[in-house]
Amino acid sequence: MITFVPTPIGNRADITQRALSTLQDADLIACEDTRHSRPLLKHYEIDVPLISLHDHNEQQRIPEIVEKAQQGLNIAVISDAGTPLISDPGYRLVQACIEHQLEYTVLPGPSAVITALAGSGFPCHAFSFDGFLPVKKGKRRKALEAAIESGKTALFFESPHRLISTLEILSDIHPQLEVCVARELSKKFETYHRGSANDLWAQFKQRAPKGEIVLLINPASITS
Known part of the structure; x- marks a missing residue:
């Protein structure tokens, strides 16, 4: 499963319980900028391996993420703030999920x-x-x-x-x-x-x- 998880646009308290549960249970979190996301994850005591996924590396990173999802890993995808894909990376990854018939979902949340x-x-x-x-x-x-x-x-x-x-x-x-x-x-x-x-x-x-x-x-x- 690949889950696209919205994160707060400013106030950390705006994250949803479902988003927190998804991030805590993930085997891997793909972040737009790991340096930006790490403080948020640390605040909620989420200790999960991170990889970068941004506009400049998305195309190259997709095969790796697809392979890990096919192996059964739960992968969460977040951007720096708000809902992924909305003026943020993620579009190519959704297309890859459809192409490879990978199960994915998008959580509702801050925008x-x-x-x-x-x-x-x-x-x-x-x-x-x-x-x-x-x-x-x-x-x-x-x-x-x-x-x-x-x-x-x-x-x-x-x-x-x-x-x-x-x-x-x-x-x-x-x-x-x-x-x-x-x-x-x-x-x-x-x-x-x-x-x-x-x-x-x-x-x-x-x-x-x-x-x-x-x-x-x-x-x-x-x-x-």
Whole structure:
């Protein structure tokens, strides 16, 4: 069995009992970054062998993991935070499980995307998530324009170093577009900043953002 296990996005207490049981009972845990995951596992007194599984080695690591699963080992897969595969490694491994008819399951658990959506106050009945916004301004603008045209609440991961630039682009596209910047979700300094693209651009120019950010836009605010 290969089990994809969500881990907390910030607050360690958010891990589920089933996730802990799965990690404790695993013969091997595949981590995005063993250095990042080891403190969490140590906190819960989980002493299981670790191997790395990240974007740069996933393709090469898969045959080894598949072989171990075929030998009967229980393998848990975790990312640095949240649910594996969601802008994190794991997609190729799921495909390999299907190809080799290996039993696998995905546990429910923490997700920055769903947490941000629920906390934003934006429409939740239809939404899109498109991972990290492009680094280049031209491509970023096209991605934001497409999201606005979709009419659905749109979510992106964004770097704090690019957020001001992104808000400037949104302000140029439509200054009154409703935007939410969800920052440091589940952590001590969690904040939701809501307002027009123009207002949030002005706000963050005065005080540069820090931490992990989910950016949400509400096209319904200009189309309704």
